[in-house]
Amino acid sequence: MDTAEREKKFQEKIDSGLKVEAKEWMPENYRKQLTRMISQHAHSEIVGMLPEGNWITRAPSLRRKAVLLAKVQDEAGHGLYLYSAAETLGIDRKTMIDQLLSGRAKYSSIFNYPTLSWADIGAIGWLVDGAAIVNQTMLARGSYGPYSRAMVRICKEESFHNRQGYEIMYHLANGTPEQKAMAQDALNRWWWPSIQMLGPSDAQSKNSEETMRWKIKVESNDTVRQRFIDRTVPQAHAAGLTIPDPDLKFNEETGHWEIGEIEWTEFYRVIKGHGPCNRKRLKARQEAEREGRWVREAAAAYAAKQRARAVQAA
Amino acid sequence: MTEKEARFEYLIRLGDNALILGQRLGEWCGHAHQLESDIALTNIALDNVGQARNLLTEAGKVEGKGRSEDDLAFFRTENEFRNNLLTEQENGNFAQTITRQYLFDVFQFHLYSGLCSSTDDFLKGFAEKSVKEVTYHRKLSGDWMVRLGDGTEESHDKMQEALDILWPFTGELFEKTEADEILIASGAVPDLEEIKKIWIEETSAKIEEATLTIPDTMGYMARGSRDGHHTEYMGYILAEMQALPRSMPDATW
Amino acid sequence: MSDNTENDQGKLWEVFIQSKPGIPHKHAGSVHAHDAEMALAGARDVYTRRREGTSIWVVPSEMITATTEQDADSFFDPADDKAYRHPTFYTIPEGVKYL
Numbered sequence: 001m002d003t004a005e006r007e008k009k010f011q012e013k014i015d016s017g018l019k020v021e022a023k024e025w026m027p028e029n030y031r032k033q034l035t036r037m038i039s040q041h042a043h044s045e046i047v048g049m050l051p052e053g054n055w056i057t058r059a060p061s062l063r064r065k066a067v068l069l070a071k072v073q074d075e076a077g078h079g080l081y082l083y084s085a086a087e088t089l090g091i092d093r094k095t096m097i098d099q100l101l102s103g104r105a106k107y108s109s110i111f112n113y114p115t116l117s118w119a120d121i122g123a124i125g126w127l128v129d130g131a132a133i134v135n136q137t138m139l140a141r142g143s144y145g146p147y148s149r150a151m152v153r154i155c156k157e158e159s160f161h162n163r164q165g166y167e168i169m170y171h172l173a174n175g176t177p178e179q180k181a182m183a184q185d186a187l188n189r190w191w192w193p194s195i196q197m198l199g200p201s202d203a204q205s206k207n208s209e210e211t212m213r214w215k216i217k218v219e220s221n222d223t224v225r226q227r228f229i230d231r232t233v234p235q236a237h238a239a240g241l242t243i244p245d246p247d248l249k250f251n252e253e254t255g256h257w258e259i260g261e262i263e264w265t266e267f268y269r270v271i272k273g274h275g276p277c278n279r280k281r282l283k284a285r286q287e288a289e290r291e292g293r294w295v296r297e298a299a300a301a302y303a304a305k306q307r308a309r310a311v312q313a314a
Numbered sequence: 315m316t317e318k319e320a321r322f323e324y325l326i327r328l329g330d331n332a333l334i335l336g337q338r339l340g341e342w343c344g345h346a347h348q349l350e351s352d353i354a355l356t357n358i359a360l361d362n363v364g365q366a367r368n369l370l371t372e373a374g375k376v377e378g379k380g381r382s383e384d385d386l387a388f389f390r391t392e393n394e395f396r397n398n399l400l401t402e403q404e405n406g407n408f409a410q411t412i413t414r415q416y417l418f419d420v421f422q423f424h425l426y427s428g429l430c431s432s433t434d435d436f437l438k439g440f441a442e443k444s445v446k447e448v449t450y451h452r453k454l455s456g457d458w459m460v461r462l463g464d465g466t467e468e469s470h471d472k473m474q475e476a477l478d479i480l481w482p483f484t485g486e487l488f489e490k491t492e493a494d495e496i497l498i499a500s501g502a503v504p505d506l507e508e509i510k511k512i513w514i515e516e517t518s519a520k521i522e523e524a525t526l527t528i529p530d531t532m533g534y535m536a537r538g539s540r541d542g543h544h545t546e547y548m549g550y551i552l553a554e555m556q557a558l559p560r561s562m563p564d565a566t567w
Numbered sequence: 568m569s570d571n572t573e574n575d576q577g578k579l580w581e582v583f584i585q586s587k588p589g590i591p592h593k594h595a596g597s598v599h600a601h602d603a604e605m606a607l608a609g610a611r612d613v614y615t616r617r618r619e620g621t622s623i624w625v626v627p628s629e630m631i632t633a634t635t636e637q638d639a640d641s642f643f644d645p646a647d648d649k650a651y652r653h654p655t656f657y658t659i660p661e662g663v664k665y666l
Contacts, residue, residue: 057554065336073356084579093576354612
């Protein structure tokens with residue numbers, strides 16, 4: 001079979017709704033795009049642990065502390081599932097980590113914003129995880145089996161993340177005036193980055209024709225973004241909070257909430273490395289990697305010794 | 315000291331140990347050497363925070379002044395905390411964290427095992443549930459002791475240094491107070507002297523397996539937590555942990 | 568799976584979890600570890616956080632041999648036309664029981 005024929009068969013498989021599995025033939029670009037996308041997604045989970053981890057030691061009740069620990073731990077788990085999914089495509093975890101630490105790989109721009117108050121923990125769970133869930137539910141329908149299965153598991157686990165975040169925000173919004181101000185301030189700072197994190201608008205997005213045809217993504221950024229907005233605006237209103245967008249209005253005809261202009265310059269600047277916390281986040285990951293090297297080396301050395309001992313005993 | 319006061323002190327001691335260790339482990343979240351270990355350390359942190367919640371809630375009930383787990387965790391001063399000095403020691407590197415964890419896990423395991431036959435219904439029920447968690451912690455930290463102690467030269471040196479730092483904080487784990495005497499008499503708690511024997515035997519064997527040496531401290535062992543005297547670390551732990559609720563005492567979370 | 572040489576992250580292990588006693592172990596995902604005992608611990612900590620398991624197997628990924636896409640036709644299609652392997656293939660006279 002020549003490549004053109006294989007590609008045709010591959011496309012037929014995708015069109016008929018079948019999943020692609022690790023050892024099956026796939027176009028080089030399909031492999032490349034997925035590897036990039038899954039590893040970026042994995043990096044986002046790992047870097048995403050940092051802004052929330054920032055509040056574990058300061059959570060204001062023991063219940064909240066336990067929930068936050070469990071949640072940040074889930075992010076580590078999700079990173080792990082995703083690295084594993086990417087590994088099925090032939091790249092190993094070490095290589096991916098090196099790509100992240102050397103700044104060659106990207107991760108979600110949202111995690112370059114700081115968590116300044118406890119309400120930010122609520123805002124992340126509610127908005128950032130809310131946006132992530134809408135996106136990931138779409139990705140779970142994608143064509144690559146290992147990625148899609150990881151997404152299913154992640155979505156299942158993340159449903160509590162979204163709820164606990166909203167619970168925090170709702171509680172603050174209905175608390176003392178200071179708490180309410182804290183909640184509104186967090187919403188003001190996290191709203192637009194959450195809107196942006198769903199990716200460039202369809203008009204500007206590269207790659208989208210091919211990724212849609214191969215069902216790497218099954219819906220466009222703008223469609224997913226609109227779904228997130230439609231879900232979230234009423235939630236804000238229910239909590240008595242104001243969305244920081246003077247142009248926000250409900251379109252009776254379409255049944256959708258319409259938002260004002262998105263500030264894309266900021267989005268691209270943060271992606272290029274110039275956000276409030278880019279350097280801090282990367283530095284934290286680099287340190288963990290560097291300071292953990294002797295531990296990994298010791299574990300490998302001990303395993304080698306044990307193998308040698310077993311051989312000697314035999 | 316009444317039996318009620320003894321129970322309160324004992325519950326606070328157990329609860330504070332779990333809370334402060336959980337707090338320390340929580341600092342690791344997102345910074346471990348490998349994802350698998352990040353997740354493992356957080357599991358131990360979660361078990362400890364969970365135990366602390368049960369214990370402090372019960373302590374509040376025993377005290378009878380209407381204090382909740384959060385009142386006890388966030389609105390007591392350093393002097394009122396009864397956690398062992400070992401639990402508050404800094405995370406340092408992974409060697410220090412694992413050594414602290416192992417030395418404490420073995421203690422907590424045998425203590426909880428003893429509490430499983432307590433005449434006190436709460437302590438018995440609590441211990442039966444929690445000893446399963448601690449059994450796993452002790453296995454994991456023990457496995458790491460051996461891997462790092464008998465790994466590379468660098469890891470061995472780091473582990474020996476960790477043991478040298480932490481060993482002097484193990485003596486007061488077994489220090490008894492009036493509360494112990496009262497509760498031992500009623501069969502509510504095990505005698506820490508008995509636990510000390512098993513602990514020494516078990517940790518010595520593991521330390522040897524890990525090719526490490528128990529340091530000679532010329533008989534010195536730190537003490538103080540039984541009277542609410544802590545190490546320099548404790549003030550910072552509480553400053554961080556308690557800041558938010560204390561800054562808004564009227565708020566709920 | 569991918570390149571399984573023991574690099575800095577340890578070997579790759581496949582994790583199989585039995586979710587209830589009596590049912591088969593099912594593939595749950597993978598972990599990295601430098602030895603089997605740590606792989607088991609990692610699998611426990613990563614994949615049974617929500618009471619998903621009663622038993623765990625870990626297997627070095629490199630030990631798994633799998634069919635390939637090219638094998639599929641010759642391995643599986645020949646089973647298509649052997650309906651006589653299934654009980655519904657046979658006619659049983661009415662009224663006859665326990666067959």
